[in-house]
Amino acid sequence: MIDSIYGAIQYLLGLGPTIMLPIIIFIMALCLRTGFSRALRSALTIGMGFIGLFLVFGLLVDQLGPAAKDMVLNTGINLPVVDLGWTPLAAIAWASQVAPFVVPLTLGINVLMLTLKWTRTVNIDVWNFWHFSMVGAMVYNVTGSFMFGLLIAGVTCVITLLLADWCAPFVQKYFNLPGISLPTLSSAIFFPVGLLGNLILDKIPGINKLNADPETIQKRFGIFGEPMMLGVILGAGIGLLAKYDFKGVLTLAMSLGAVMLIMPRMVKLLMEGLLPLSDAVRKYLRKRYPDRDDLYIGLDVAVAVGHPSVLSTALLLIPVGVLLAVILPGNRLLPLGDLANIWVPISMVVLACRGNIARAFIIGIPILTLNLYVASAAAPIITAVAKSIHFPMKTDSEISSLLDGGNPFRFWAVKVFEGNYLALILIPIIFIICMLLHRMTNKQLKQDDVEETIVVQQMSQPSK
Template sequence: MGEKLLEAVQYVLDFGPTVMLPIVAFILALCFRVKFTKALRSSLTIGIGFVGIYAIFNILTGNVGPAAQAMVENAGIDLPVVDLGWPPLAAITWASPIAPFVIPLTILINIGLLAINKTKTVDIDLWNYWHFALAGTLVYYATGSFLLGLVGAGIACIIILKLADWSAPMVQKHLNLQGISLPTLSSVIFFPIGLLADKIIDKVPFINKINISPEKIQKRFGVFGEPMMVGIILGILLGIIARYEFKDILTLGINIGAVMFILPRMVRILMEGLLPISDAVKKFLNNKYPGRKDLYIGLDIAVAVGNPAIISSALVLTPIAVILAFILPGNKTLPLGDLANIAVMISMVVLATRGNVFRSVLIGIPIIIGDLLVASALAPRITNLAKDVNFSFPEGASGLVSSFLDGGNPFRYWLMKISELNLFALLLVPIIAGILYWLYKTTKDKVYHS
């Protein structure tokens, strides 16, 4: 039965998010009494919007990735753990024994929390449920208990939905994504870290006055401060650092500029399709539960990555990540596959700082350090997981493998250590819970009104 369930899940997942999301959106729209033709048009528009978003996002990663790898080669870094990137890790996770059960578990948890008014997020991004599945898989491998693995996945789901609720007001104001929350684990887990670090920076003289944002750059430099021009300039600088030839430097600059110009337009297409469904969901729930006007549709972080401040922060952090990998004591991870995805990691930090690129880069440095060390520590377990599901290792990666972005995620590592009854991890539970409660109370006005 387990194998048949896994085959069914794999069949559905093979459609990919650009097909799955419109299907889920269409079913959701019909459930909330949207007219058939309107539901069809809206869901197809969502799919088309995501096709555009992923196409442009692939241009970003396809250009930044080789430049980042060139930096690694130029630096002469030779480390034993190869960063596969998140896509292979997602494939490995979906092939694990626990993964098929995570989709229905997540749906049930989401529906249950909505019913008792403990979340505002309707997470329709089924593809990204793999984030919860990976958390559960790590717990399962650490404890040998299938039940504890499901509990781990469930805990991850609940926490991420709550963080998505917490950050949603800022998502709508500063990223202009009305009715949207972003429950992508690899991003939203850093939102409270961004808020906390932002509060600390507020207390530091001189540094607290520095505010480098796309809006301020554009105001000061005119046409040369427009997101398109900033992308071109940063792309050129990245090409120079990667020691590209002149032609390739210019090509990289134009491509990054194109990403910053086109990606927000793709998001607008997505929003055009999403708004009718979002309005219908809110209307239905307002009738059933009076006063509930703040419901959010949970989507992939890709809809936010086109923000100029996010891309700018990621491009600045890319060479910094290479340097850190080279000099960081205890690091064993060679950052390759996920270097082009730093925008995903840093996006919610940029949101927490309200688009301040300077602060985002500053906060991003310790985050990258933490991810490198966690990716190194988890490499043996991820390698064993890959071998257990008969993953085909790429040439040159016959030893230890990990993922800088998701294999290095500190939240999953902490959850795994808790399941192992690690004393330090257990002691952190009340401490971090207390910090999060204090942070929520002290930043509430900033999140909801700034």
């Protein structure tokens, strides 16, 4: 019986997000009585929007990945831990012993928290439940306790939903994604980090005056400040650092320019498909729960990459990541598979900085440093998890990844369950810092709303 359930779950997960998500959307839309035609159109539009999004991602990774690898190879470094990227880690997580139980556990937690009004996020991003499975598998591996593995998977789900709620108003305001939250663990945990970093930069003379958001850049540099041109310029720069020939430099430049141009349009298509579902959710809530017209639809952080600030900051940080891997003492990770995906954690830093590329770039440097050290330290655990499920690693070296292997939350969770004193001491410290930052952002949002109201009132007044 258990094997049948496990097989069914693995089959559904194997369909991938571009098939799973439209099915979930279609069923939800029907349950919310949007009508068959509207539900089908919404589901197919979302599915095709994600296909378009992943096609552009494919272009980004196919072009940027080899360039990043060439930059690493040009340095001549030879480090023992192999960066496989996030995709193999997702496969390992879904094949782990805790995975079949994490999906119903996560769905149950989400429903319970919605019922108790502890969250506003309806997390339909089932594919990314693997983030919870991964931390559960790591804790299970080091403790030998299956219950501890499930416990931390559940706790991680709760924390991720709370973080998604916290940054959702900013996601909607600055990324222009109405009604959306982003409950992706690999990015959400960096929102408070970005806020703290931004607060520190506010206190540093000179740096606190830096403002390089896309609008400012475009005003100052004209056509050369447009997102498309930024992609071309940054792509050419990375091509030169990778020691490409003339054709290679121009190909990479054009490809990254195309990504910067096309990505926002794919996100717009995705949002178009979500509108009927979003409207249906609000109508349903008004009818059944007059006081709950406040829910967000939880999606993959991929929808945030369409913002020009996110990709621009990530592209600037790629050569920095290579340099850090070379010069940092004690680093064991050879950054290859995940260099092209630096935008994942950086997206929330950009959000915390309100699109300020300069500030996000500065904050991104210590984040990459931390990721390299954590990925190196977590490599034995991830390798052991992979071996426990007989994952074909195709290498005798230890494995990890810059982003998800270097995810500080997962490593911290492992150390907590190992009884590490420093990890235990950090629990109340991080909780207090997050509470203070949360209070600060609430005040900030209220102040912004007041200022916007004043501007609207002034614009509506007849001129004398």
